[in-house]
Amino acid sequence: MAESAKSQFEIVIVGGGAGGIGAAASLLKRRPGLKIAIVEPRDAHFYQPGWTMVGAGIFSFEETKRAEEPLIPRGATWVRSAVTSFSPDTNEVVLDDGRRIGYSVLIAAPGLKLDWDRISGLQDALGKDGVASNYKEGLAPYTWELVKAMKKGTAIFTMAPMPIKCAGAPQKALYLSCDYWKRQSVLKDIDVWFCNANAALFGVADYVPALMEYIKAYNVHLELGENLVAIDAKAKAATFEKKAADGTATRTVRKFDFIHVCPPQGPLDVVKASPLGNAAGWIDVNQDTMQHVKYANVFALGDAASTPNAKTAAAVRKQTPIVAENVLAFLDKGALPRKYTGYGSCPLTVERGKIVFAEFGYGGKLQPTFPKWAIDGLKPSRNAWFLKERVLPMVYWDFLLKGREWLTESR
Numbered sequence: 001m002a003e004s005a006k007s008q009f010e011i012v013i014v015g016g017g018a019g020g021i022g023a024a025a026s027l028l029k030r031r032p033g034l035k036i037a038i039v040e041p042r043d044a045h046f047y048q049p050g051w052t053m054v055g056a057g058i059f060s061f062e063e064t065k066r067a068e069e070p071l072i073p074r075g076a077t078w079v080r081s082a083v084t085s086f087s088p089d090t091n092e093v094v095l096d097d098g099r100r101i102g103y104s105v106l107i108a109a110p111g112l113k114l115d116w117d118r119i120s121g122l123q124d125a126l127g128k129d130g131v132a133s134n135y136k137e138g139l140a141p142y143t144w145e146l147v148k149a150m151k152k153g154t155a156i157f158t159m160a161p162m163p164i165k166c167a168g169a170p171q172k173a174l175y176l177s178c179d180y181w182k183r184q185s186v187l188k189d190i191d192v193w194f195c196n197a198n199a200a201l202f203g204v205a206d207y208v209p210a211l212m213e214y215i216k217a218y219n220v221h222l223e224l225g226e227n228l229v230a231i232d233a234k235a236k237a238a239t240f241e242k243k244a245a246d247g248t249a250t251r252t253v254r255k256f257d258f259i260h261v262c263p264p265q266g267p268l269d270v271v272k273a274s275p276l277g278n279a280a281g282w283i284d285v286n287q288d289t290m291q292h293v294k295y296a297n298v299f300a301l302g303d304a305a306s307t308p309n310a311k312t313a314a315a316v317r318k319q320t321p322i323v324a325e326n327v328l329a330f331l332d333k334g335a336l337p338r339k340y341t342g343y344g345s346c347p348l349t350v351e352r353g354k355i356v357f358a359e360f361g362y363g364g365k366l367q368p369t370f371p372k373w374a375i376d377g378l379k380p381s382r383n384a385w386f387l388k389e390r391v392l393p394m395v396y397w398d399f400l401l402k403g404r405e406w407l408t409e410s411r
């Protein structure tokens with residue numbers, strides 16, 4: 001349905017990405033007559049989990065992009081604007097054209113901010129002179145261009161401090177690039193670095209042994225606690241900062257021929273400046289019910305939420321029916337029936353054709369979807385690759401965004 005002049009809705013959803021569209025579809029499936037507005041400024045929608053595959057020449061960028069309009073569930077109204085402020089005390093959001101929209105329930109799913117400017121010199125360097133990032137819309141094809149062209153020299157892959165979306169994405173780019181270079185017999189001539197700002201290769205220890213095997217096999221220099229702070233594209237030099245236990249920082253400059261950057265990430269400014277954010281700026285919701293801790297008629301899901309899960313589309317898939325049922329119970333003045341157990345997943349593409357399929361919930365508790373004989377998440381798996389390449393894109397476009405709730409049960 002096209003945008004109308006109405007300014008009061010039963011439910012206003014902010015963000016028409018994975019979480020916003022998924023929540024709208026799940027709500028309308030349960031209660032078709034609901035009056036829902038989806039506020040989303042962009043006319044394109046991206047399957048971001050596909051960008052890792054684009055950066056390795058497996059998917060095309062075009063395959064990951066669709067028009068927003070046909071994705072708006074039938075019955076919902078698309079308000080093609082950005083929210084510039086949240087007024088939860090008056091149950092309104094303010095749009096970039098000054099309009100206000102009132103609601104009975106707000107569902108906030110505006111995603112997070114990729115903070116390119118926090119790395120000096122990066123914004124100007126991106127997309128040329130050997131500086132790539134699968135995180136930047138439209139830039140994954142450049143990653144693949146650089147990977148294909150590289151025959152010798154130094155390649156650096158970086159990872160920003162947590163929390164970031166898809167914490168596996170920086171090392172997925174690393175492994176798939178190394179695998180390609182190995183198949184081309186040039187890996188031995190390339191000095192590969194993984195400079196990870198965090199204290200461990202991966203946040204859930206159970207997956208580290210399988211990943212370490214690949215770090216060794218690809219002969220990668222693994223640097224933990226090294227945070228990228230500056231890029232000098234012309235000099236082809238990246239500066240990293242490492243903090244000692246007593247807080248003293250040392251800087252190391254590393255020259256590169258190719259660098260794949262994972263940008264620092266954080267809450268959007270519009271959320272940070274609102275009463276909805278917690279001290280860090282994430283939308284402050286109860287981690288079980290996804291209901292705001294202060295404003296009972298506000299719910300959040302996806303990357304913008306304060307819940308301490310892996311920020312992934314897989315998490316959104318589990319969260320959507322939970323948010324839908326809890327919102328409907330709230331509207332009906334009932335107790336909230338559903339609880340989220342923190343499921344998120346990271347298909348770590350360790351080589352072309354094999355994946356270490358990390359699936360875990362709050363506290364790093366493993367939450368495998370499949371029996372071990374089908375996919376043993378702790379080992380590289382061909383079935384998991386098939387899932388990532390063939391099944392999960394369909395689960396996203398045709399299930400999550402359409403309210404068909406497959407693979408959404410929590411364990």
Ligand code: FAD
Pocket residue numbers: 014015016017018019020039040041042047048049050051052081082083084109110111112134135165166169268270301302303304311312313314315316345346347
């Ligand atoms: P998004 O899907 O980002 O949607 C947010 C929407 O809000 C956007 O459409 C935006 O335009 C809109 N918006 C922003 N500001 C406003 C505003 N002020 N007003 C209104 N609307 C606004 N996940 C996996 O499950 N598996 C993977 O393998 C995986 N790999 C990834 C690889 C990469 C390189 C990247 C970048 C991400 C990957 N992810 C993966 C993560 C996944 O894409 C995100 O976690 C997921 O898209 C989060 O959904 P969301 O709805 O919270 O945010």
